Amino acid sequence: MSMSFAGETAIVGIGATEFSKCSGRSTLRLAVECSDAAIQDAGLLPEQIDGMVLFTVEDNHEIDVARSLGIKELKHFSRIHHSGGAACGTIHQAAMAVHSGACDYCLVFRAFNERSEMRYGAGVQDRAPAPTPMEVDFGWSSPFGLLTPAAWVAMFATRYMHEYGATSEDFGRVAVACRRHAANNPAAFFYQKPITLEEHQQSRWIVKPLHLFDCCQESDGGQAMVVTTLERARDLPQPTAVIAAAAQGSGEDQQMMKSYYRDNISGIPEMGLCARQLWEDSGLRPDDIQTAVLYDHFTPLVLPQLEEFGFCPRGEAKNFILDGNIELGGRLPINTHGGQLGEAYIHGVNGIAEGVRQVRGSSVNQVKDMQNVLVTAATAVPTSALILSRDAH
Amino acid sequence: MVDADKTSLVARLRASIGVAGRPFVARDAVNQPMIRHWCDAMADHNPVYTDPDFATKSAHGGIVAPPAMLNAWTMSGLGRPQSDSDDAAGSVYAALDEAGYTSVVATNSEHEYLRYLRPGDELTAVQVVSEVSDEKTTALGTGLFVTTRTEYRTQADELVGHMLFRILKFKPGTGRAAQPDSEEAQPAQRMRRPRPGISRDTRFFWDGLEAGELRIQRCEGCSALHHPPMVRCPACGSYDLGYQVSTGRGVVYSFVEPCHPRIPAFDYPYVVGLIELEEGTRLITNVVDIDPDKVEVGMPVELTMQKPDPELTLPMFRPRCPRRRETTLRFEEVAVGAELAPCPIPISRTLIVAAAIASRDYQDVHHDPALAVERGSPDIFMNILTTSGLCARYVSDWAGPDALLRKLSIRLGAPNYPGDTMTMWGSVLSATNQGGRGQVELALRGYNHIGDHVTGTVELELPSGGGEK
Numbered sequence: 001m002s003m004s005f006a007g008e009t010a011i012v013g014i015g016a017t018e019f020s021k022c023s024g025r026s027t028l029r030l031a032v033e034c035s036d037a038a039i040q041d042a043g044l045l046p047e048q049i050d051g052m053v054l055f056t057v058e059d060n061h062e063i064d065v066a067r068s069l070g071i072k073e074l075k076h077f078s079r080i081h082h083s084g085g086a087a088c089g090t091i092h093q094a095a096m097a098v099h100s101g102a103c104d105y106c107l108v109f110r111a112f113n114e115r116s117e118m119r120y121g122a123g124v125q126d127r128a129p130a131p132t133p134m135e136v137d138f139g140w141s142s143p144f145g146l147l148t149p150a151a152w153v154a155m156f157a158t159r160y161m162h163e164y165g166a167t168s169e170d171f172g173r174v175a176v177a178c179r180r181h182a183a184n185n186p187a188a189f190f191y192q193k194p195i196t197l198e199e200h201q202q203s204r205w206i207v208k209p210l211h212l213f214d215c216c217q218e219s220d221g222g223q224a225m226v227v228t229t230l231e232r233a234r235d236l237p238q239p240t241a242v243i244a245a246a247a248q249g250s251g252e253d254q255q256m257m258k259s260y261y262r263d264n265i266s267g268i269p270e271m272g273l274c275a276r277q278l279w280e281d282s283g284l285r286p287d288d289i290q291t292a293v294l295y296d297h298f299t300p301l302v303l304p305q306l307e308e309f310g311f312c313p314r315g316e317a318k319n320f321i322l323d324g325n326i327e328l329g330g331r332l333p334i335n336t337h338g339g340q341l342g343e344a345y346i347h348g349v350n351g352i353a354e355g356v357r358q359v360r361g362s363s364v365n366q367v368k369d370m371q372n373v374l375v376t377a378a379t380a381v382p383t384s385a386l387i388l389s390r391d392a393h
Numbered sequence: 394m395v396d397a398d399k400t401s402l403v404a405r406l407r408a409s410i411g412v413a414g415r416p417f418v419a420r421d422a423v424n425q426p427m428i429r430h431w432c433d434a435m436a437d438h439n440p441v442y443t444d445p446d447f448a449t450k451s452a453h454g455g456i457v458a459p460p461a462m463l464n465a466w467t468m469s470g471l472g473r474p475q476s477d478s479d480d481a482a483g484s485v486y487a488a489l490d491e492a493g494y495t496s497v498v499a500t501n502s503e504h505e506y507l508r509y510l511r512p513g514d515e516l517t518a519v520q521v522v523s524e525v526s527d528e529k530t531t532a533l534g535t536g537l538f539v540t541t542r543t544e545y546r547t548q549a550d551e552l553v554g555h556m557l558f559r560i561l562k563f564k565p566g567t568g569r570a571a572q573p574d575s576e577e578a579q580p581a582q583r584m585r586r587p588r589p590g591i592s593r594d595t596r597f598f599w600d601g602l603e604a605g606e607l608r609i610q611r612c613e614g615c616s617a618l619h620h621p622p623m624v625r626c627p628a629c630g631s632y633d634l635g636y637q638v639s640t641g642r643g644v645v646y647s648f649v650e651p652c653h654p655r656i657p658a659f660d661y662p663y664v665v666g667l668i669e670l671e672e673g674t675r676l677i678t679n680v681v682d683i684d685p686d687k688v689e690v691g692m693p694v695e696l697t698m699q700k701p702d703p704e705l706t707l708p709m710f711r712p713r714c715p716r717r718r719e720t721t722l723r724f725e726e727v728a729v730g731a732e733l734a735p736c737p738i739p740i741s742r743t744l745i746v747a748a749a750i751a752s753r754d755y756q757d758v759h760h761d762p763a764l765a766v767e768r769g770s771p772d773i774f775m776n777i778l779t780t781s782g783l784c785a786r787y788v789s790d791w792a793g794p795d796a797l798l799r800k801l802s803i804r805l806g807a808p809n810y811p812g813d814t815m816t817m818w819g820s821v822l823s824a825t826n827q828g829g830r831g832q833v834e835l836a837l838r839g840y841n842h843i844g845d846h847v848t849g850t851v852e853l854e855l856p857s858g859g860g861e862k
């Protein structure tokens with residue numbers, strides 16, 4: 001049974017700060033700036049915003065952002081767990097909220113100084129032991145020096161390489177494509193800075209088998225958007241980006257970043273669960289998708305995403321990539337904004353904004369005859385995904 | 394000593410080059426008890442050395458001595474000088490002792506085996522000094538390298554083997570090892586590894602490590618195993634969860650090598666492995682005692698409990714030593730470039746002492762810690778005959794009981810001290826068939842946590858062609 005909001009809601013405004021390594025401003029300032037821009041882009045006034053959905057890991061409080069923006073009353077506010085896995089989940093929640101009538105115009109944002117203030121890449125270090133669920137979980141890995149997101153993902157990568165014969169160069173082609181796309185994007189941190197496969201191979205090891213250029217950036221910045229019903233969207237100035245479907249997924253024996261205990265760890269079952277829901281709710285098939293924004297915190301997990309959504313058979317993503325399919329002009333250009341490898345790491349919310357631009361026809365790397373774009377959230381955690389479509393109306 | 398004195402010392406020593414020493418007759422004929430002691434110490438279980446029935450049916454037709462024992466037979470024994478000071482080599486060593494180069498380490502040994510020795514063979518060794526180096530500054534101290542060549546003949550005057558042997562005679566207390574190391578001196582200040590968070594539900598696992606056990610949660614209702622632990626068995630619904638002790642055997646399911654950022658609590662390089670235990674569960678751990686570049690998915694591993702600091706016991710895994718081949722590898726099965734499975738050998742104090750004595754080497758540095766320290770070493774260390782014996786065992790365990798070792802050339806580097814682990818590794822350098830005999834040359838490497846203890850080559854003969862023995 002399809003979800004009742006499928007195709008009934010839309011993203012009507014997007015806004016972002018600049019993306020940098022040091023914003024020089026508070027995260028609250030970033031949150032308010034990007035939200036302000038998104039509300040203006042939607043042609044709305046702050047007082048029309050009456051809902052807010054954020055990441056659990058978002059440091060800013062809804063009420064602080066509301067005060068500065070001049071949002072008066074909030075009728076719905078909720079948060080989504082699991083770091084970058086929440087990205088499309090916030091839109092999923094906002095869509096349900098506006099469709100149900102819990103609120104009319106729902107704001108979603110993610111803002112942080114992830115590079116200049118709180119670096120995730122530093123990983124988990126020297127934690128004091130305590131019997132909290134998080135500490136117990138880290139207890140299985142941290143004493144052995146498996147401490148960083150890159151290391152957690154690298155464990156999947158080694159196994160994937162072993163099972164399917166993928167190589168570091170196959171991962172590198174993802175980075176090269178993203179950086180090439182970023183090179184055309186003035187908003188990208190790596191604007192006009194493409195890399196070659198050789199440079200990828202020469203870049204220093206972070207966690208073998210991952211090179212530096214397999215890892216997304218660490219960024220400062222904020223990205224916001226506004227969700228409302230399709231009916232209201234049609235009265236607003238921007239071309240409508242219809243939320244054809246949105247879904248969350250957590251798989252069997254799911255763990256945070258370390259679902260290493262399943263029979264097979266070379267796929268992403270939680271993303272497969274999202275894929276099944278999206279295809280069913282939207283009535284679309286892989287052939288109907290012209291471009292995709294696939295979460296790229298680390299290149300290796302882009303490959304099984306292509307497989308989970310059925311763009312290629314399992315284990316064959318390396319050939320799909322080698323044949324140029326993920327590049328501009330290819331079968332499925334991915335991360336046309338440059339991804340988190342090339343544009344910025346804003347926990348995937350900037351990828352949703354690129355999806356909106358592709359629907360509007362305003363991407364710097366606009367894909368021709370764009371009808372439907374797939375956007376995914378973080379891999380290796382409970383995750384989410386969505387499809388945005390042009391309004392046929 | 395001024396330079397002129399050094400020059401005259403070297404010149405005096407070099408006068409002995411090429412002069413044949415006095416023949417040294419082995420005190421005992423090749424015999425089964427000494428062979429057995431050697432095999433026990435080296436854990437060499439090739440039955441051609443000790444099992445008469447097996448040996449009779451082997452290529453040897455009867456019991457033979459491990460070839461690496463070659464120079465053990467002519468060691469002088471306890472309380473007897475290895476060489477007379479009026480002998481050529483003996484006079485060189487005595488002159489060096491007198492000049493203050495009183496410490497000694499063996500650095501190279503090259504054995505050539507013309508035939509395997511049999512019980513009853515009475516060996517006579519004749520040693521010739523072939524080289525005396527200039528004074529060198531080494532990590533161990535300031536000293537000179539002395540190289541000798543020795544011929545081994547039986548009572549029938551049959552030439553059965555050669556040895557080239559190189560030692561460093563050095564002045565104790567002049568090397569880097571003797572200097573106080575500022576990093577080593579402050580281990581207490583070292584950042585410790587992250588501690589695990591332990592809950593009521595997971596305490597059994599960590600308690601198990603203290604008891605020397607790797608425990609896997611087991612449902613008392615349906616016997617299903619779970620890791621990481623749960624509070625209710627999802628298979629049968631039971632809350633009655635106990636544990637079973639793992640065999641500690643498994644394979645590498647996946648692995649990574651963290652490089653950046655560097656965390657002070659860890660020694661780099663290190664490998665984090667995801668191990669699939671025989672029981673079927675997986676766990677995250679460190680793969681140790683192996684060069685990170687040699688770790689592979691599917692590699693068999695075994696448990697080794699480690700204490701990174703006094704308050705933390707962690708289950709780690711090291712390569713499982715390959716099984717000794719019971720049938721001999723045929724030449725046709727050997728591929729150039731192929732690698733031998735790594736084999737970690739724990740360097741216990743017992744191994745060092747037992748093997749030194751089995752090789753009749755009573756140098757105090759191989760059994761007396763206090764005297765070893767006095768001579769500038771941090772502890773006792775393995776003698777070169779043991780290293781030869783372990784290399785020969787590693788190769789013959791890989792090749793099988795009828796493989797014939799022809800040459801064993803080794804060079805020593807980082808010493809094997811008690812408590813370390815030496816991991817043996819090898820690869821096939823060449824394989825040629827000469828008149829129906831398969832000649833194979835291997836590169837060998839044995840590394841410990843300081844560095845390469847031994848590097849070298851081995852030449853051996855393998856049966857070749859149409860299936861006959």
Ligand SMILES: [Zn+2]
Pocket residue numbers: 612613614615616617626627628629630631
């Ligand atoms: Zn059960």
